[in-house]
Amino acid sequence: MTVIKDSVHDYIELEPTAEALLDTAPMQRLRYVRQLSTVQLVYPSANHTRFEHSLGVYHLASEAVDRLPIDDDLARRLRIAALVHDVGHGPFGHQTEAAIERHLGRHHDEIEWLLESTDLGRVLEDHGLDPEAVAATVDGRGPLGELVAGTLDVDRMDYLVRDAHHTGVPYGTIDHARLLYALEVVDGELALEEGNVATAESALIARTLMNATVYRHHVSRIAGAMLDRASERLLADGVVDPESFARLTDSDLLATLAEYERTAAFADRIRDRDLYKRAIWARRDAVPAAFRGLDYDRTRALEREIAEIAGVDPEAVILDSPGEPSSPESRARIVVDGELRRLEERSSLVAGLDACAREIWRLGVYAPESVLEPVGEAAATVLDLEDGANVRP
């Protein structure tokens, strides 16, 4: 039994299949993809990677399946799916997710292509696991797939605790050990035992607070939006093909951006932390519904319109209008007074937390510091913002 020391869970025991998988290139690559991508530009200690997170999720899955009444084969598939669950992430994780989806039509949870094109599939087969079943589990499908990706998944339990440890922000310290103790299988699906409404709420609260202070921090969002813009250029101009793009590491992407004339400026700005600033930063209730959660084409069209009015280069305007916040964990199943319910049915907090998520929603328009004012004015016109909508000048 090999053991690895982890800063969050202390020792993690690895079964042979896990060891063999760790030795593959796609898993080793995760050492060079930061878990929180551009958040390190705000929280300098947040340099932990998807590699150590993957080990953590594997560990929690192991602890969970040890206590669940399931057979060894399923237990093993769940553990292994937990280990490889992030292998499909592109460089900078979520920050290039949209660009990859546009060009490959594929979400990071769909890893079938990787099983075929790398050693991963072969190693799984060598160890008696069905690659397709593992891939389905990574995507949350199949028996108890929700343990890996779903309303009660160990992915979230690990990242909340790990992100708290590495940023220094204390809000992610959920009681993951109790969540694991409370898991049971009811009608073939996961649920939390009686007496755990507060435990379940705490995970939802943790994510809400981490969103507000860490995950949705404007500096990280700006850097992410700049990466998306530059990545799109790279892919649209055919500098890198999408399959190769999806396998870059964080630094590979920065290096590739730096080498291409039309994206070099973005690379320099990110590397030197000389980022665009907020021309607009508007609360949800000040933004017309038509301009919330915009798709890619509409976003680009609006950016061009704003740039034209402001009299600036279209590259100098980035519009960032996220979709409505969602909280899958509020649909977690939980036993209350002997009956199986959804958390949102029994929790007095879920509605408040949803409101809170809408409260911290912001539409951003970013631009170089030198053109902030004209861009802000043009954007306010184009987006039909109310007076006073802009909470940050």
Added chain:
Amino acid sequence: MTVIKDSVHDYIELEPTAEALLDTAPMQRLRYVRQLSTVQLVYPSANHTRFEHSLGVYHLASEAVDRLPIDDDLARRLRIAALVHDVGHGPFGHQTEAAIERHLGRHHDEIEWLLESTDLGRVLEDHGLDPEAVAATVDGRGPLGELVAGTLDVDRMDYLVRDAHHTGVPYGTIDHARLLYALEVVDGELALEEGNVATAESALIARTLMNATVYRHHVSRIAGAMLDRASERLLADGVVDPESFARLTDSDLLATLAEYERTAAFADRIRDRDLYKRAIWARRDAVPAAFRGLDYDRTRALEREIAEIAGVDPEAVILDSPGEPSSPESRARIVVDGELRRLEERSSLVAGLDACAREIWRLGVYAPESVLEPVGEAAATVLDLEDGANVRP
């Protein structure tokens, strides 16, 4: 400069006045009053005392006043009031508070009597402090008294973090350093700077979750109710006079109870953790409003009625119907978009947290295990409980 090592805040620096106060008997006594009284019967590590908590509150007050634009005299008064703020607590802290109030007509925040009857007042005067002004500050009155007892007090910041450290329950880990950084004085009163709604909410959330899992745990409530009953007997029978009672330590009280015939059984039960059990444990919506938040006389009358119907000794029935939950921190002042507001006006979470507090409210009727059934039935009749009100048999 003397420094003391603390398990939560590391080194705490003490000014000479603080050192001299620590050497008085009333402060040394706090070494023998557990911060969480009977909670150690549920969380065995929760043996921290009001002494170390007092040091912690002093430390946080020192950090706060160093950053506020106030004069040295006020700063010193606030620090010293923070240090002595718990000196008025009776044995087992909040668990004997009601009994002491009934017999002395005095809350633990009113410490004038201690300043006169012990060394405390003299030491304060010797160090150039006005005992009355310090006492007022402990009670939350006077300039910035709210730093010691109020909507943004350092008492709460310390106990949430400290109780988390010693119980092992992670929910109390608020970002107290950020709360201290965010404090400012607006129109002579404390407020939180712009950008801290989530910081303020986190403290409220922490208390709500700690209530649900720690402070309101039924085992601790039962032990507390038994202590109240036994203390009342001691005081009513004149075994101890109220002034002396208020100065006992936890173990003094247990020893005194053990020596008096009519209370010895309670002392044995608490010491051996052989507690009463729940005959009734009813949710708020199943309890008629008339039976929620009962005063002492009404409680005793109902207990007697239940005992009579059940055919048991009146000492065998304890009714515990707490008042409505309150959350002073929701009225904390905070700057939002340049205007001074109450947290509850700007937070989407406060209403949810209030609902949550009502959700975990429970009326309890406790009795020895041997008579649980008749007491439960009698209580359901007397309290006019709905069918199914009793969530724990």
Added chain:
Amino acid sequence: MTVIKDSVHDYIELEPTAEALLDTAPMQRLRYVRQLSTVQLVYPSANHTRFEHSLGVYHLASEAVDRLPIDDDLARRLRIAALVHDVGHGPFGHQTEAAIERHLGRHHDEIEWLLESTDLGRVLEDHGLDPEAVAATVDGRGPLGELVAGTLDVDRMDYLVRDAHHTGVPYGTIDHARLLYALEVVDGELALEEGNVATAESALIARTLMNATVYRHHVSRIAGAMLDRASERLLADGVVDPESFARLTDSDLLATLAEYERTAAFADRIRDRDLYKRAIWARRDAVPAAFRGLDYDRTRALEREIAEIAGVDPEAVILDSPGEPSSPESRARIVVDGELRRLEERSSLVAGLDACAREIWRLGVYAPESVLEPVGEAAATVLDLEDGANVRP
């Protein structure tokens, strides 16, 4: 399966035998015996008890036996012995150990008498365990008894980590998880696997540093010496019989001391932290060998001699000359380059740590502040101390 939350090991799972044992009075009593007795007078957060420590030792024993190739009966006996290993401690633990040994001729690891005179033995038998075998294991005898009391015991692993957590002193943070992983059985006895010299050294280092900063702190030693003196008086005068004495809690002892005229002054001084001071505090090399590690009678005779010369009451002089330091863990068995060795044979540090332990050794003579000078001078004469022996006036 019942689980208990612990501040050090998080959740601890209890088997039914453990639960039943915890419900006995001798185990519940440990809630009122502080793990570090008088150390809280120096480190105010050090209020953790032998109860939570017992749970921690049980937990580590459980983790250890799960990995060792032993049968279920032995595993269970080891776990249960770990749980009850401290049940024989008197009030204030080690601080009254000598007095109890003088009057009962019994060390705290000998618990046979408790198994007979309390519920403990019956509960063990009811659960199919042989009380004598458990008692032998507590004393380090029988198969793998050294896991509970010996060179590689889990008692030490728990207390080093726990004392660090509660004092705030960081030196006790050994890698106990790695020590547990490294345990193996060689020729029927425990040993550490290849590659763990540094792991074993770290535990020895931790204890040496904790001795220097925590366990042997002079304030705690003075309070302990005062307790020993007062306890001896109580026992010699027959105020309490030795069997009853050994079952008191910390506060019981203080209360008993307070009630007896000849010991009341000691009780007041300890409670108010108004302790004797150091009249002499001498390094080992300045103390003639004949005066190091004195037995009881010789100590009392010397105290009387000092008191007479100084012209003070004999109660005003306490001589505290500890024995030579020992380090059982340096004899731990460890595999190095394929051979079984003692740690001291392979570690370059053991000799240095032994020297270090001798370095921090001190002979103390304590007295009330008002008579420090005459007592110090008399003691220097009587003990034939070198000039300059006294490092603290």
Added chain:
Amino acid sequence: MTVIKDSVHDYIELEPTAEALLDTAPMQRLRYVRQLSTVQLVYPSANHTRFEHSLGVYHLASEAVDRLPIDDDLARRLRIAALVHDVGHGPFGHQTEAAIERHLGRHHDEIEWLLESTDLGRVLEDHGLDPEAVAATVDGRGPLGELVAGTLDVDRMDYLVRDAHHTGVPYGTIDHARLLYALEVVDGELALEEGNVATAESALIARTLMNATVYRHHVSRIAGAMLDRASERLLADGVVDPESFARLTDSDLLATLAEYERTAAFADRIRDRDLYKRAIWARRDAVPAAFRGLDYDRTRALEREIAEIAGVDPEAVILDSPGEPSSPESRARIVVDGELRRLEERSSLVAGLDACAREIWRLGVYAPESVLEPVGEAAATVLDLEDGANVRP
């Protein structure tokens, strides 16, 4: 006052000069240089960077100078030197230090060239600081320069605690707060106050244990030796000029190695963690003195000799024979019984720790797995190793 959240020291307050320096490219570059270089290949959580470490050292320097009786100008110079002290590190820090010294004749503590060739010097001047004085302080020269680089420097205090936090190895948890409290200036130089021998020893112990388990782990040493070999090739072949080399980030270096034919194989092996293995791993007493601590030319000559005898490509043999261990902190000045001494004069542990450092010293010969045996045999002959010298086959 800007504050930054750090995972180790919580909030770090930045003065304007520090903020301006952080905005320069040389400081931002440190975000992409891992503090522990290749250690992450063993401890996956060890991804913290020299950027966050620099903030931590700045923070500790600030705390230290606040308590020292020095003027504001010196205090500021010390703080700022602490902030920029690592700016001269090449990619992978210590792992390319030797290669840079061979080609530039410059140690990473000599940063004058950077002050001239980047914005750093200008920013220092703009804020009224003398770049040369700052550079001298970084190198440990000038008034109290030892606070930044010396026997009692804050660099070490930060990295021990930080490396422990991020690897999960508990041995680095020194009591840095107490070290800072204990600092005083005696005759113009730093010393520790009376009563701190154990405090000083603990830092030395921590480094010894961290060496044994983390810093000198063979996997990290092998990766480092491979990087040195590949870097030398890059520089010798003129692929990168030395000045540019010294400014690469970790990933820049890997990318550069990957692009050059003669080093691409090394880059692949490091990225996929497919490292050379140990053909020889010999204890100090089994290695003739002539082969310990070899210089570069001698090392290369011996490697070629081994390769020739083994019949393998010279690139397939790496010889790694480190110099004698040293411990600057053992010369720290400390007041003992009123006199100023060196720690090594008063500590019983220093000699043991030195022996311990020699004990964990190893000479390594590394080669691809397929040629381990012939290389091992040839190396044993060439290096005249005793039979049984090789502790790991």
